[in-house]
Amino acid sequence: MLKFKNIKFSIVLLLIAAIVSCTGDYEDINTDPNNPTTVPATNIMAYVLNNFTSNTFSLSAIGAGTLGYSNQVGKIQYPEESIYEFREGTFNSYFATVYRNQQNLKQVITQSEEAGDVNMVAAATTYSAYIWLIATDMWRDIPFTDALGAEEGVLSPAYQTQEEIYPALMAMLEEANTMFNQGASDALGSGDILFGGDTGLWQKFANSLRLRMACRLMDADAATAKSVIEQITGNPSTYPVIASNDENAYFYWSGADPYYEPFYSNKEVSARDDHGVADVLIDQLIAFNDPRLPVYAKPAQSDGEYRGVIVGAELGSFSMSDISRMGARFREDAAGFSPYMNFAEVNFIVAEAAARGYSVGTTAEDAYKAGITASLSENGIATADIEAYLAQDEIAYGDDMDQIYIQKWISLFKNGQEAWAETRRTDVPLLAAAPDAFYIGHSRPPFRQPYPTNEYNLNTENIKPFWDQVEDRLWGKQMLWDVRTGVN
Numbered sequence: 001m002l003k004f005k006n007i008k009f010s011i012v013l014l015l016i017a018a019i020v021s022c023t024g025d026y027e028d029i030n031t032d033p034n035n036p037t038t039v040p041a042t043n044i045m046a047y048v049l050n051n052f053t054s055n056t057f058s059l060s061a062i063g064a065g066t067l068g069y070s071n072q073v074g075k076i077q078y079p080e081e082s083i084y085e086f087r088e089g090t091f092n093s094y095f096a097t098v099y100r101n102q103q104n105l106k107q108v109i110t111q112s113e114e115a116g117d118v119n120m121v122a123a124a125t126t127y128s129a130y131i132w133l134i135a136t137d138m139w140r141d142i143p144f145t146d147a148l149g150a151e152e153g154v155l156s157p158a159y160q161t162q163e164e165i166y167p168a169l170m171a172m173l174e175e176a177n178t179m180f181n182q183g184a185s186d187a188l189g190s191g192d193i194l195f196g197g198d199t200g201l202w203q204k205f206a207n208s209l210r211l212r213m214a215c216r217l218m219d220a221d222a223a224t225a226k227s228v229i230e231q232i233t234g235n236p237s238t239y240p241v242i243a244s245n246d247e248n249a250y251f252y253w254s255g256a257d258p259y260y261e262p263f264y265s266n267k268e269v270s271a272r273d274d275h276g277v278a279d280v281l282i283d284q285l286i287a288f289n290d291p292r293l294p295v296y297a298k299p300a301q302s303d304g305e306y307r308g309v310i311v312g313a314e315l316g317s318f319s320m321s322d323i324s325r326m327g328a329r330f331r332e333d334a335a336g337f338s339p340y341m342n343f344a345e346v347n348f349i350v351a352e353a354a355a356r357g358y359s360v361g362t363t364a365e366d367a368y369k370a371g372i373t374a375s376l377s378e379n380g381i382a383t384a385d386i387e388a389y390l391a392q393d394e395i396a397y398g399d400d401m402d403q404i405y406i407q408k409w410i411s412l413f414k415n416g417q418e419a420w421a422e423t424r425r426t427d428v429p430l431l432a433a434a435p436d437a438f439y440i441g442h443s444r445p446p447f448r449q450p451y452p453t454n455e456y457n458l459n460t461e462n463i464k465p466f467w468d469q470v471e472d473r474l475w476g477k478q479m480l481w482d483v484r485t486g487v488n
Contacts, residue, residue, distance in 0.1 A: 041108045041120055042189030045127075048101045048108070049193050050259070052131060053251045055097040056417070057338035059266050060090050063275050066416030069445040070409070070423050071280040071431050073416075074311035076320050078274060082312045084446060084474055085438040092452040098135045099147060102128060106148050118184035119199045123192070125176040126206040129169045130340065133213065136165045137421050138449040140479055141466045143459075144168070156459050159466050162480040166213060170228065173210040177203060177239060194251055200240070205249045207232055208241045208346050212418075215349045216425060216481040218356065229353045233360040241346055245378045248342040255335030262338070263331040276323035279308030280429055284410065291389060295379045296413055297324040311445075312434020329379070330414050339415040342378065347371030348408035355401055365397040368404055375411035402428050420445075424482045439472040444487045446474035 055061065064081035067073035075082040105128045112120035135142055143157035144165050180203035188197045195201040214228035232239040242248065253261040266272050277297040285293040286306060293306060300307045302321040309323045325331065351367035353360050360367070369390055376386045389395055397403060405428035412419040423431055424447065433442040450473040455463050470476040475488060 038111065040189070040191075041111045041115075041117070041124075042191030044104050044108050044111075044191070045120070045124065045188070046191035046193050048104050048127065049191075049251065052097060052101045052127075053338050054262070055094065056134060057251075057262055059262050059274070060087075061094065062414075062416035063263065063266070065449070066420040067414070068278075068311045068434075070412075070416060070419035071278045071311050071429070071445070072413055072419055073275050073326065074278045074309040074313075075274055076276045076309055076318075076323055077272075079312065079315060079436075080438075083434045083436045083438050084312070086450060086473075088453050091450050092454040094138070094449065095452040095455060098131055099143075101131055103148055103150075105131075112186075115186075117186040118179050118182055119186045119202075120188055122176040122179035122206070123188055123199070123202045125172055125179070126202055126209070127194075129172040129176070129206075130209060132165065132169050132172075133209065134417055136162050136169075137216075137417065137479065139451060140448055140477065141165075143462070156462055159462050166217070166480060167224075170210055170213055170224075173206045173213075176206045177210075180206070181238065194249070201247055201249075204240050204242050204247055205341065207239045208249070208341055211241060211346060211349050212341065215352065216421070218352065219425075219483045220481045226353075226356075226358050229349070230359050233350060233353070233358075242341065242343050243346075245343050245374055248378070249340040250337040250342070251340065252337050253335050255333075260334050261336030263326060264334050264336055267331055268334070273320070273325075276309040276320075276325055278311050280311075280431065281410070281413070282306050282308030282324060284406065284429065288394060289389075289392065290410070291381045291385045292376060292379050292410070292413075295327050295329055295381075297327055300324050310435060312436050314436040339412075341418075342374070342411070342415075344371045344374040344378065344411040345408065345418070347374055348404055348411065351404045352401065355399070355404065364399070364404070368397050368407065371404075371411065372407055375407070402426075424479060424484075427484055427487075439474065442472070442475055442488055444484075447476065447478050447482065448474060450474060 060081070063073060064075055068075065068082045080086070105124045108124040109121050109128075112124065132144070136144075141159050141161045142165070144160040145158075145168075146154045147157045149157065180199060188199065188202075190197075195205075210228060211232055214225045214232075217225040232241065253259050255261075260269060263275070266274065282293070282297060284290075285296065297306055297308075299305060300322050302319065306324050307322055309318060330336070347367050348371040350360050350362060351364045351371055354362060354367055355364035372390060372395070373386055376389065381389075405422070405426045409419055409422055409429065412422065423429070423445070431445050433445055448470070451463060451467055451470065456467060471488075478484070478487075
């Protein structure tokens with residue numbers, strides 16, 4: 001895997017340069033304060049990559065939110081988010097993060113188009129689609145087409161439905177792939193702190209994201225899903241995808257102050273101990289005799305057993321010493337990773353497509369095994385142990401879609417946004433709402449994140465019809481691709 005763990009100090013300076021004003025009080029330079037210089041596109045890109053990741057993979061975003069909603073990690077102290085008692089300021093901030101970084105990417109694209117830098121336009125378009133995808137999968141219907149029109153006087157942007165947004169994002173990703181295929185020579189520069197300037201990996205990320213979106217639509221829009229997946233898998237030279245663990249789309253932190261991996265920072269810098277592995281995940285790994293168990297989790301301090309926390313359980317109903325903490329790979333590496341997408345997920349998408357009868361050039365069983373192998377290999381499991389795991393009766397593929405779903409969910413550990421999306425789409429594993437939930441009467445974890453009150457106060461007319469479709473801030477109208485019935 002490409003590991004940009006030791007981001008040079010110059011990259012940190014790039015981040016700073018993107019944050020601060022473009023001009024300064026330099027006594028030795030004659031700078032007109034009324035005409036600021038333009039920040040290089042690569043500097044802005046570095047800021048966006050760092051800022052969006054640090055907010056979206058923050059402990060308040062995934063450790064207290066999406067990893068809990070997907071029952072992979074739960075709070076063992078200060079459980080408010082695990083019981084859906086959220087802080088208004090948190091979601092105001094998440095929403096602002098999306099649009100701040102989209103505005104910056106708009107500037108990257110504009111500058112790069114003017115300079116004829118095709119690769120930078122394609123990379124920025126890809127990352128813009130990634131941010132929009134996370135946003136619409138969190139809130140469903142959001143400001144989109146005219147959301148970045150402040151400079152043109154659009155101060156109260158209209159909302160668009162997820163049904164409109166999804167096709168637009170898929171078109172963006174296909175456009176990015178077309179640009180990458182032009183073979184342009186412009187370099188992405190040192191601001192590409194995701195793939196180190198490798199446009200081939202950016203292209204694979206773009207097409208893999210489009211596969212992810214098509215997978216989302218398999219039950220909601222089967223025709224589109226089939227068309228897109230068969231197009232990509234049938235033309236690997238035109239539509240390359242993530243093809244090994246070395247190509248995983250992971251953001252590696254520098255490990256230098258203050259750019260620490262968030263779980264490490266919480267444990268080692270802030271000296272906190274807020275999270276335990278969820279019981280649903282621990283119990284599933286134990287049931288499967290899964291060799292990832294000691295990688296994902298540590299034994300409980302009290303007795304050396306693996307034991308998870310019930311997400312949203314009432315404080316006092318368990319002892320902290322009885323709960324397994326996250327394993328060292330995920331919590332104790334200052335230069336650790338925040339996962340966007342990996343090779344295992346690509347294989348499980350192909351496996352599901354094959355199981356549904358799509359023409360993808362392989363069988364469901366082979367893709368399923370490849371997905372499991374990719375996940376175990378990534379987590380350091382030896383080849384002999386992988387083979388033994390695949391040979392177990394409960395793991396051997398039996399033409400059962402739920403097998404694909406559960407293995408995919410396991411492989412998504414630490415990728416809270418995607419694990420949550422999968423549980424909403426498939427209902428596998430079958431999850432219940434938090435037992436000590438702030439809102440009662442719901443049969444599943446949240447369907448969505450709360451719309452921010454800032455948006456209601458400042459864009460009331462546009463948001464109100466969509467706000468009114470929400471129940472208890474976190475439920476109500478389901479995602480376009482969430483076709484489950486009888487859930488609330």
